Amino acid sequence: MNYPVKAFQELVDNLHKLPGIGPKTAERLSLFILGMDPEEARKISDAIGKLHERVKRCPVCFNLSDGGECPVCLDEKRDHSVVLVVEEAKDVLAIERAGSFSGVYHVIGGTIRLASGIGPEKLNIDGLIARVRNGGIKEIILATNLTHEGNLTAMYIKKELDGIDVEISRIASGIPIGTELEFADGVTLTESIKGRVHLTKE
Amino acid sequence: MNYPVKAFQELVDNLHKLPGIGPKTAERLSLFILGMDPEEARKISDAIGKLHERVKRCPVCFNLSDGGECPVCLDEKRDHSVVLVVEEAKDVLAIERAGSFSGVYHVIGGTIRLASGIGPEKLNIDGLIARVRNGGIKEIILATNLTHEGNLTAMYIKKELDGIDVEISRIASGIPIGTELEFADGVTLTESIKGRVHLTKE
Numbered sequence: 001m002n003y004p005v006k007a008f009q010e011l012v013d014n015l016h017k018l019p020g021i022g023p024k025t026a027e028r029l030s031l032f033i034l035g036m037d038p039e040e041a042r043k044i045s046d047a048i049g050k051l052h053e054r055v056k057r058c059p060v061c062f063n064l065s066d067g068g069e070c071p072v073c074l075d076e077k078r079d080h081s082v083v084l085v086v087e088e089a090k091d092v093l094a095i096e097r098a099g100s101f102s103g104v105y106h107v108i109g110g111t112i113r114l115a116s117g118i119g120p121e122k123l124n125i126d127g128l129i130a131r132v133r134n135g136g137i138k139e140i141i142l143a144t145n146l147t148h149e150g151n152l153t154a155m156y157i158k159k160e161l162d163g164i165d166v167e168i169s170r171i172a173s174g175i176p177i178g179t180e181l182e183f184a185d186g187v188t189l190t191e192s193i194k195g196r197v198h199l200t201k202e
Numbered sequence: 203m204n205y206p207v208k209a210f211q212e213l214v215d216n217l218h219k220l221p222g223i224g225p226k227t228a229e230r231l232s233l234f235i236l237g238m239d240p241e242e243a244r245k246i247s248d249a250i251g252k253l254h255e256r257v258k259r260c261p262v263c264f265n266l267s268d269g270g271e272c273p274v275c276l277d278e279k280r281d282h283s284v285v286l287v288v289e290e291a292k293d294v295l296a297i298e299r300a301g302s303f304s305g306v307y308h309v310i311g312g313t314i315r316l317a318s319g320i321g322p323e324k325l326n327i328d329g330l331i332a333r334v335r336n337g338g339i340k341e342i343i344l345a346t347n348l349t350h351e352g353n354l355t356a357m358y359i360k361k362e363l364d365g366i367d368v369e370i371s372r373i374a375s376g377i378p379i380g381t382e383l384e385f386a387d388g389v390t391l392t393e394s395i396k397g398r399v400h401l402t403k404e
Contacts, residue, residue: 003295004266005257005268007249007253008257008266014249018234018235018246019231028221029220030253031291034254034257034266040219041250041254044220045250046247047212047213047216051213051236054208054209064207064210065207089236
């Protein structure tokens, strides 16, 4: 749809760039913003406009921070000897939301994708190796995504850590909790059987 | 969910104010914006920030405009003798999208809601009456919403136009096209039977 009013058209077009925002939703949001108190609309604009300059990266784990170390790294109650390695900061948010992990993180910033020119040197892997070499870390949990690239990147990191005295683990793959077997894909089913956990008799 | 990074929290909270944007969607959009090219993010921010100052109202019909008369009022190919009266500019967008109306509009800016202190003097009704008195208008189509307030407002406008030589009509209420009768509400069914259209035998 083309709108006769340029500023309105621009907002619809810009909102339409966001994921999950179709043309109709973009129009509905634009009309809502137009109907808002201008001061409230200005707050949304400012929050977007200042995001990039105000959100920093933690110098230790590359998680989101206000500047300086992130709250997880600063938290003395967490177990700093267990480091969970993820691809992106959003993975940290997802795990923190689950609320069951008490160690710390390392965000590598993506996966190795040689075809797209992303080699390991473009990720925060050297920082991870240096962090482990510095000592005090007992276990590295590789929690990159369970995709082809995530697996390759995990294997690359495992190889880089060879010879350093640290336990290395990979998060388990298998059937999601609550899933019926008939709906699981074949690869997951196969992995789930290969990775079966033996139950000891009591 | 509370986020440890203030600027991120602010964006999530602000996006969550928009209709249909729940906390999870607000987080997903915020992460997406954080991952965008900063220049692209700035464009979204600007589009929101400048919306209120750049979107004006047409001095003739109060539809959205860039300043001066709106494109519909300026369009000489449209029938300026037929004026369709709607509550809000978004109604104009909906009717223009349907693409079958060739007259012009008058946006009154809401409905009379005495309980909320909105009397007819707060709406663009005087402008409509003056426009009709100026001459050149043959028909006024009252297209306020088919709600209690919309109906009352339409009736008020009809009364105000009493004694002026202009045809006045109200959009038809009834069963939406494509609806099965069993799913229509009782009031609509009753109105649809009362407002039945007689079919002439050929």
